[in-house]
Amino acid sequence: MLELKDIKLSYGSTQVLNGVNLSVKRGDVVSIIGPSGTGKTTLLKCINYLAKPTSGTITFDKVQMDYQRVDKTAVQAIRLRTAMVFQQFNVFKNMTVIENVMDPLVVVQRKSKDEARAIALQELERVGLTAKRDSYPSQLSGGQLQRTGIARALAVQPDVMLFDEPTSSLDPELVGEVLKVIKDVASSGMTSLLVTHEMQFAKNISNRIVFMDRGVVAADGSPTEIFDSPTSPRLAQFLNSELAFQ
Structure with missing residues (x-):
């Protein structure tokens, strides 16, 4: 349904995305986790062109676009099929x-x-x-x-919901009511991508977890694979640090 290939993006001399590859099937609920500043929100914004990659391609069903040759018609078509929930x-x-x-x-x-x-x-x-x-x-x-x-x-x-850390601006006692709504949306079969620091929530609602580090997808797997059998010391270190505060 949705495929991003070799997405690169920089702000001045700062390389934010270093060649991200991500494929999403219809009905997937994908949680994107990782340390702050590693490009998670930027990647989400690349899908509907709120952030503008310097290179790479996006395929959304029959709509295809090379980010080096941006097609305004394709951008509009993708935006009409996505909806984004922001932090603020x-x-x-x-x-x-x-x-x-x-x-x-x-x-x-x-x-x-x-x-x-x-x-x-x-x-x-x-x-x-x-x-x-x-x-x-x-x-x-x-x-x-x-x-x-x-x-x-x-x-x-929309065909795809994009959630950009939707609980990050909330007081702790208000987080639960928003997570419940997101869980209901995910359970309805809506294809969803969620950037979050709520590790247990991500584990419970997602069929896939994507771990980003230093501007790339460093791990991609089922919740069991990512949380119970981390494939790298870096992923294990991140999970330990996140779960220690939850």
């Missing part, structure tokens, strides 16, 4: 919860407001926010803000 919620402060969820349906997909509202209500019920539909972001907790972002992403009916 990324909601509009001047809109109510339901207006935030309706916005991409009306603005991007050109749906009528009545149709957009019906879809938005369905997704807000899915994430447990029906009662907050007319609230503004300033009236919500961090967990509720992130669930609003997830509802908005789901509303456009």
